[in-house]
Amino acid sequence: MKRGSYIASIVVTLVVVAGIGVYLGLGARPNLGLDLQGGISAIYSPVLDDTAENADFSDILGQTIEVIRARVDSLGVAEPDISRQGNDVLVQLPGLGQEDVERAQEIIGQTAKLTFRPVIAFIPAGTAQYDLVPECGAIVDPSDVLGTPTDFPDPVPTTAPTDGVSPAPTGDASPTPTVEASRFGGVIPLAQATESPSPTDTASPGPVESPSPGPSESPTTVDTPLFEGEVLDVPLPDDATAVLCGADDDLGFDPPKYVVGSAVVTLPDETEITLDGSHIEDAIPRLGGAAGQAWEVALDLDGPGGDAFAVVTAQLACQRDQGLSGQLAIVLDEKVQSAPSMNPTILCGTGITGGQAQITVGGQTADESLAEARDLALVLRTGALPVTLVPSTFETVSPTLGAASVRTGLFAGLLGLVLVAIYLTYFYRWLGAVAISSLMIFGVVMFGLITVMGEVGFALTLAGIAGVIVAIGITADSSILFFERIRDEVQLGKTVRTAVQRAFKSAFRTNLAGNTVTLAAAIILYFLAIGPVRGFALMLGVATVLDILILWLWSRSVVSLIGNTRLLTRETVSRVEAPIRRGSTSGGGA
Amino acid sequence: MKFSVTKVDFVGRWRTWAKISGAAMLVSIVALVALGLNLSIDFVGGSSFVIDEVTTGASEQDLREAAEGAGATDVTAQLTGGEDGNPGAIIRMGALEPGSDELVTVRDAIVEAAGPVELTENFVGPTWGEQVSRKAIEALVVFLIVVVIYITIRLELKMAGVAVVALVHDLVITVGIYALLRFTVSPATIIALLTILGYSLYDTVVVFDRVKEVSEQVGEPGRRTMAQVTNVAMNDVLWRSINTSLTSLAPVGALLFLGGRLLGASTLEDLALALFVGMALGTYSSLFVAGPGFALWKMTEPEQIKLAERAVDLGEEEAVTGALPDAAVVEARAPITTEYVRGRGRKSRRRR
Numbered sequence: 001m002k003r004g005s006y007i008a009s010i011v012v013t014l015v016v017v018a019g020i021g022v023y024l025g026l027g028a029r030p031n032l033g034l035d036l037q038g039g040i041s042a043i044y045s046p047v048l049d050d051t052a053e054n055a056d057f058s059d060i061l062g063q064t065i066e067v068i069r070a071r072v073d074s075l076g077v078a079e080p081d082i083s084r085q086g087n088d089v090l091v092q093l094p095g096l097g098q099e100d101v102e103r104a105q106e107i108i109g110q111t112a113k114l115t116f117r118p119v120i121a122f123i124p125a126g127t128a129q130y131d132l133v134p135e136c137g138a139i140v141d142p143s144d145v146l147g148t149p150t151d152f153p154d155p156v157p158t159t160a161p162t163d164g165v166s167p168a169p170t171g172d173a174s175p176t177p178t179v180e181a182s183r184f185g186g187v188i189p190l191a192q193a194t195e196s197p198s199p200t201d202t203a204s205p206g207p208v209e210s211p212s213p214g215p216s217e218s219p220t221t222v223d224t225p226l227f228e229g230e231v232l233d234v235p236l237p238d239d240a241t242a243v244l245c246g247a248d249d250d251l252g253f254d255p256p257k258y259v260v261g262s263a264v265v266t267l268p269d270e271t272e273i274t275l276d277g278s279h280i281e282d283a284i285p286r287l288g289g290a291a292g293q294a295w296e297v298a299l300d301l302d303g304p305g306g307d308a309f310a311v312v313t314a315q316l317a318c319q320r321d322q323g324l325s326g327q328l329a330i331v332l333d334e335k336v337q338s339a340p341s342m343n344p345t346i347l348c349g350t351g352i353t354g355g356q357a358q359i360t361v362g363g364q365t366a367d368e369s370l371a372e373a374r375d376l377a378l379v380l381r382t383g384a385l386p387v388t389l390v391p392s393t394f395e396t397v398s399p400t401l402g403a404a405s406v407r408t409g410l411f412a413g414l415l416g417l418v419l420v421a422i423y424l425t426y427f428y429r430w431l432g433a434v435a436i437s438s439l440m441i442f443g444v445v446m447f448g449l450i451t452v453m454g455e456v457g458f459a460l461t462l463a464g465i466a467g468v469i470v471a472i473g474i475t476a477d478s479s480i481l482f483f484e485r486i487r488d489e490v491q492l493g494k495t496v497r498t499a500v501q502r503a504f505k506s507a508f509r510t511n512l513a514g515n516t517v518t519l520a521a522a523i524i525l526y527f528l529a530i531g532p533v534r535g536f537a538l539m540l541g542v543a544t545v546l547d548i549l550i551l552w553l554w555s556r557s558v559v560s561l562i563g564n565t566r567l568l569t570r571e572t573v574s575r576v577e578a579p580i581r582r583g584s585t586s587g588g589g590a
Numbered sequence: 591m592k593f594s595v596t597k598v599d600f601v602g603r604w605r606t607w608a609k610i611s612g613a614a615m616l617v618s619i620v621a622l623v624a625l626g627l628n629l630s631i632d633f634v635g636g637s638s639f640v641i642d643e644v645t646t647g648a649s650e651q652d653l654r655e656a657a658e659g660a661g662a663t664d665v666t667a668q669l670t671g672g673e674d675g676n677p678g679a680i681i682r683m684g685a686l687e688p689g690s691d692e693l694v695t696v697r698d699a700i701v702e703a704a705g706p707v708e709l710t711e712n713f714v715g716p717t718w719g720e721q722v723s724r725k726a727i728e729a730l731v732v733f734l735i736v737v738v739i740y741i742t743i744r745l746e747l748k749m750a751g752v753a754v755v756a757l758v759h760d761l762v763i764t765v766g767i768y769a770l771l772r773f774t775v776s777p778a779t780i781i782a783l784l785t786i787l788g789y790s791l792y793d794t795v796v797v798f799d800r801v802k803e804v805s806e807q808v809g810e811p812g813r814r815t816m817a818q819v820t821n822v823a824m825n826d827v828l829w830r831s832i833n834t835s836l837t838s839l840a841p842v843g844a845l846l847f848l849g850g851r852l853l854g855a856s857t858l859e860d861l862a863l864a865l866f867v868g869m870a871l872g873t874y875s876s877l878f879v880a881g882p883g884f885a886l887w888k889m890t891e892p893e894q895i896k897l898a899e900r901a902v903d904l905g906e907e908e909a910v911t912g913a914l915p916d917a918a919v920v921e922a923r924a925p926i927t928t929e930y931v932r933g934r935g936r937k938s939r940r941r942r
Contacts, residue, residue, distance in 0.1 A: 466781075481796065514799075
């Protein structure tokens with residue numbers, strides 16, 4: 001290389017360092033991992049139920065993560081990180097303290113339960129009745145809710161019309177706002193047929209997408225609760241009638257309430273079947289409709305599930321014909337994810353037979369539609385997850401402890417650098433100064449890289465800090481290899497200038513060989529190991545690459561340039577190690 | 591040709607190193623079998639609470655009884671350095687599932703007994719440590735295969751074989767030290783062990799790289815056999831090895847020293863401890879296990895045996911064991927390879 005290219009390398013390096021300096025000076029800071037900023041960190045291992053068949057584990061894991069994410073959102077954590085780690089799920093909830101531990105533990109660990117339940121009444125937020133029905137999750141007495149079940153051709157919804165995820169294939173909105181013939185008589189507007197206000201899954205004909213608040217509001221206001229309910233501290237029983245909330249829609253409104261019936265269906269042959277997620281074989285988003293341009297979710301149920309589905313949808317279709325909503329709620333984790341209504345083509349008394357149904361989704365644009373279909377399909381498949389979450393680790397870290405760890409890590413790193421600097425200066429004099437500059441550049445660039453990586457979601461952990469500190473040694477070694485070779489070559493009688501060139505060549509080769517091994521270790525650890533090992537491996541790998549670059553761009557250029565000056569002459573190079581050489585040498589030496 | 595500053599007979603005195611290493615490995619294995627490892631809760635599963643300050647003045651006994659009274663099993667309580675004059679505490683017990691009522695009961699009992707300012711809670715399922723270890727071993731196997739292939743291509747097969755032997759040597763002794771000194775083995779220790787592999791191999795590769803370079807001069811005076819070549823190469827890199835290990839150990843030592851004073855930062859401390867031990871061993875094994883091992887293995891090759899015989903004919907018996915004669919002695923000797931003629935030796939001697 002020519003002198004010019006050395007100068008260019010140095011300039012490039014300095015510009016990079018200066019750029020990072022400005023970047024950091026402007027206040028950019030690394031994204032700290034949970035063990036450094038405090039919060040809750042847990043690893044859950046999904047355990048497949050025995051019933052799991054040829055299911056793609058990767059798929060199941062992905063869906064499990066979605067479920068946990070949805071649940072964690074309800075905790076109101078600023079930046080939850082729920083990610084896959086090997087075959088486990090890593091849940092990181094920064095900022096949560098000891099007081100949130102119990103709730104977090106409960107909410108994450110529970111098993112997802114999906115049921116199909118008939119909608120008895122739909123109460124959007126903002127209506128007069130909203131505050132008069134029990135809170136979400138309350139179990140109510142079915143006879144309270146359905147005072148006069150006369151309208152129902154088939155038995156009380158409590159036992160019979162369990163569920164009907166029924167298709168509303170084409171975009172014609174059958175339902176018109178109606179009033180339930182229950183005790184609410186005339187007060188509570190029933191679900192706008194097709195519309196379920198939760199954006200996630202409007203499983204109903206697109207056109208009818210009329211947002212819920214106050215459809216056919218009747219003037220009568222009642223001050224006393226319409227009926228009583230009790231929130232039990234147990235999972236919602238399959239056969240219970242309950243008040244449930246719609247899934248959060250993040251629009252700032254209270255979620256709408258649904259009064260839903262039992263998920264247990266009695267088949268014509270008297271057998272009882274719980275229409276839950278275990279009967280779902282598959283649910284996929286696809287293009288359907290007359291023109292083939294509307295997104296829908298194709299639902300595929302197993303044999304018994306299909307039979308039960310037929311019974312439920314038959315009853316719901318009858319209700320629809322009577323002017324009721326005839327909606328079927330898809331309930332996941334005690335929240336109504338969607339409540340599609342029956343399409344006119346579904347006949348009263350027949351229902352949807354064959355265990356296959358389509359659910360048309362709403363959405364203003366094709367993209368929205370697609371997103372909703374995907375979400376709903378995910379919900380349905382999630383409900384079918386044959387998986388139990390077993391906690392593998394659960395850890396709370398106090399913010400003060402995290403801060404102390406950061407301080408210790410930084411301090412240890414600095415102390416290490418200083419020790420190395422003193423040693424190198426003593427041993428290599430001016431070359432030592434070059435080594436120290438390399439280490440400083442390494443420190444700054446590494447810090448900058450960690451910060452930049454933080455922007456894309458990487459969080460620095462304690463193990464990562466350890467990885468960087470280990471890399472200090474490796475970076476120092478590159479310089480040492482280089483300098484020792486210069487010494488060797490000068491000893492062989494070369495001029496300093498030639499010695500530097502030859503030394504760099506062989507030192508770089510050796511360095512590359514050694515670093516390849518370290519890099520291989522880092523890469524293999526990153527991809528194969530689990531737990532904190534990965535953060536460590538990533539930092540080690542990045543630092544190794546950085547080390548090679550610094551040796552190439554910086555150390556080599558600087559040493560080459562000072563190779564002809566008084567700073568680096570045969571004498572200064574040879575004086576190196578003089579204190580040690582004396583006495584141990586008889587013949588050789590310089 | 592240049593003459594090494596140092597003249598340690600790494601190869602010739604292999605019996606000495608073998609005795610040291612063999613004894614260390616034997617002690618390690620005995621310690622491992624007899625004492626076993628002190629596994630952290632991460633391997634056996636369990637729950638623990640870390641209290642930053644015990645404000646009630648409760649003793650270890652009090653804390654243990656409080657936890658046991660609330661239904662916890664296998665409780666150990668330990669007071670640690672705390673803040674503001676109050677001690678901290680770590681209370682460990684059998685696994686209490688997160689979210690369970692049992693956990694809540696125990697937590698409440700401990701809070702009441704210790705009056706902590708801050709309570710940190712940990713839970714590890716019974717199979718987690720096993721999973722981490724299994725994954726680590728899988729990674730280790732893959733890594734070893736990759737490295738053997740790499741060293742074989744880059745250097746040579748025998749070097750790869752010896753490098754792996756040196757690695758096993760480092761691992762066995764590190765684990766032995768853990769067993770003997772009753773250090774706690776945590777998943778962080780496993781990380782560190784894996785890094786030691788990388789570091790040990792890195793060091794070995796650097797040494798072997800030099801051996802390979804010098805081996806071009808095999809046959810020249812003072813480099814008659816691979817045994818001598820290896821000795822020359824290792825003396826060449828001796829200072830580099832010492833400097834590197836010192837500069838590598840300095841930051842890790844700082845981490846160990848500082849990390850150990852920080853309550854709860856056990857990850858840092860565990861990592862640093864294993865790294866410290868492993869890095870020191872890695873340097874040792876590159877010089878005293880890998881180098882001599884390779885030379886001895888190499889000397890069994892017919893070509894080397896022939897070279898050694900020729901050296902003996904020339905009256906250079908030391909070439910068989912690899913001992914390095916004084917520079918003056920070597921200079922007086924005739925070159926016996928053609929390489930020497932175009933070699934650097936004459937030139938450098940002139941200059942000198």
